[in-house]
Amino acid sequence: MEIKEVFKKEKDLIEKEIEVKGWIRKHRKQKEIGFIDLSDGTTIKQIQIVYDKKLKDFDEIQKIHFGSSIKVKGILKKERDIELHAKEIILIGDCSEDYPIQPKKHSREFLREQAYLRPRTTLFQAVFRVRSVASMAIHDYFQKEGYVYLHAPLFTASDCEGAGEMFRVTTLDLEKIKETGKIDYEDEFFGKKVGLSVSSQFEGETFAQAFSKVYTFGPSFRADKSHTPYHVAEFWHVEPEVAFCDLDGIMDIGEDVLKYVIKYVLKHAKDEMKFLDERVEKGLIKKLKKVLKEPFKRVTYKECIDILKQSKIDFEFTPEYGSDISKEHEKYLTEYFDCPTYITMWPKELKSFYMKEKEDGTVYGADLELPGIGEVYGMSQREDSYELLLERMKKLDMKIEDYEWYLKLRKYGSCERSGFGIGFDRLLMYLTGIESIKDVIPYPRSHRSCDY
């Protein structure tokens, strides 16, 4: 029986015989009695096993090492908490003495090095369960709203938005190139240069012009060398794209999604969120519940620059109209507004070429800033005019032929359309209170780091 079920049905199970399996998280031994905290990971809670001298192999049981897997048959009792009074304890898999995890607090850095074992700690049981539940919340939201889930390709022959550096994929033998001094791209698996997708927006747009509402949820890759708590080379990306929708409409959807995910996680990962609230970020649940109550702020870029200027703070980067909003500015602004805030209408020079332009040189784009995290979504209304988009691309000296099909979407039944990209891992940092993106990702990949 799963330990989760034991807690769920405890009323019916008291005084009954049950069997559980799991891993030992704590083993306290006394002369006549022993206590084991057992986890099977189906719940963050551990069940306490009590055994005593009556068991014929008492001495053997006392030798069972922390981390081992065991099977326990016993009678469920309830004192203050539930306890399983063992009638039989059988060792399934021993845990060797060199087990790196000990029944004590380890640093997050140490646990990161033990990425294949850290899900066995209570902290990472909470984090990765929340990750799973939040993923389901994303799917649940979009599916109930009638969106089509698009599995966008990760191999791409086009440069998409050129954001960040792209990883190259090859089946060529690099050693052979070195020796012979020759490359034949025709020998490549795909017969041409191919890289890994940094965004599925363009594919999303093609599907939005067929299904009206689509979303992707899959990995994206950026060969970004930044060593910050917010950057990894492989991240999960949610990219909804909606036809017949303007910037205001997509901001409504973005707000709706976030609130839905928060509600869902608070409901479906209750114990985990309580643990994170107690151990990682005091006030986490209160912070999230506050978000549910109020509409997100929508402030223009220009207003933000004005607020930053009026702050009189000696920023490292002086806030100026035309310059980007840096991490320190984001921090000030989110504290100033004290709630999720959309920064809208950016100067076009700061944003991607595909955003729809207003006459004043700003674009219909918005970044969602979350207190403590900074930017989590980027969204925009896409340029829907073939002529205007082509003109903009020419001005930016882009290779038009690489974007032929993207442009053509504007010739074949174009329409107002908007979309956004959620950095799912950053969203998780916000939801869990975890300070490093590497601690919300099972096996994080970043500059000079690809272990396991």
Added chain:
Amino acid sequence: MEIKEVFKKEKDLIEKEIEVKGWIRKHRKQKEIGFIDLSDGTTIKQIQIVYDKKLKDFDEIQKIHFGSSIKVKGILKKERDIELHAKEIILIGDCSEDYPIQPKKHSREFLREQAYLRPRTTLFQAVFRVRSVASMAIHDYFQKEGYVYLHAPLFTASDCEGAGEMFRVTTLDLEKIKETGKIDYEDEFFGKKVGLSVSSQFEGETFAQAFSKVYTFGPSFRADKSHTPYHVAEFWHVEPEVAFCDLDGIMDIGEDVLKYVIKYVLKHAKDEMKFLDERVEKGLIKKLKKVLKEPFKRVTYKECIDILKQSKIDFEFTPEYGSDISKEHEKYLTEYFDCPTYITMWPKELKSFYMKEKEDGTVYGADLELPGIGEVYGMSQREDSYELLLERMKKLDMKIEDYEWYLKLRKYGSCERSGFGIGFDRLLMYLTGIESIKDVIPYPRSHRSCDY
């Protein structure tokens, strides 16, 4: 209003004024009247728009090209089907004359070349909606059963099971290697050789030993040059992994998943499945409903070879004990059994090193064969003994140091555990009746083909 909503609430909407937006799928023009079939992709159904001379811009409207996006205001009427009697039709985005899709039947090969436009056809509206709904079914099944959804990494520094050829990822400048004749792997983004994951099983096992029940659902990559209707280089992979579970247990789960997905798709993509049943595979729904009714067959590899031998058929590959079961054999066997069938207990030489071995030299592995498709899942009980696994790897001359952490799982609280991998795209072929895997994937990538 979404067209889906119009059909759903038609009773309440008759004789009321509504507004819809969408793309013209058919435009029939008569002298005094015009008919437009309008789709917005929220449903596979199109709504018929009727307009007449009473509209002041009647002549302009008649010129609107197939494929254009329009906005229509009108009164909903019901004759045999519902019709929207237009009071106003506004062109949103014109469709240029060179639009490759025409209101006629195109070949699948032609549409594959127009991958960015084909979701606008009814066939691909059905296929990609089913893909989305079936994905949700997978998540729904595992989440309701308490599994943790694991986002496994796609960048990998280990060779995993060495299945298929691995794509290499690089940030090195190949041209520079050619010119200088030098490679410094230290210059690689990750500081070492990295490839793209062919399977997430190993990461799944690490999480199963923490959460008991986990699944992955994400892309996998294989540089496989096979040109068949079943092979692509990038595919979506569902990989559940369950602790305290043997081969029989995992076969139960595999059967349960497939039945759940079928039920879910028949319920949530009813119109689409009806369309596919009528236009793609006659009897599709009947075939799927039959699967729901009976338990899957479980037959040993040895029994299968015997059946093949007794068949007296002149196979290209003569069935022999010790040889693999080829595509033609699969075809014969699935027709012979006429239901989803697990082929179990294979000779170890034919299967991966990590499968648990029986004394007779067979392994606890099973392939699920579906009639008309062949193998869709591969599953096995994993070797849980450190010593036996190590011994097997040494015999196979594997590089032990590359599998250090995988091996160590067997030293740190090992247990019976089993898992399987579903080729999601092949499963979709089965669910939709579509004959080529390239037609169930939005943007398929395969040998010498990476368009869009």
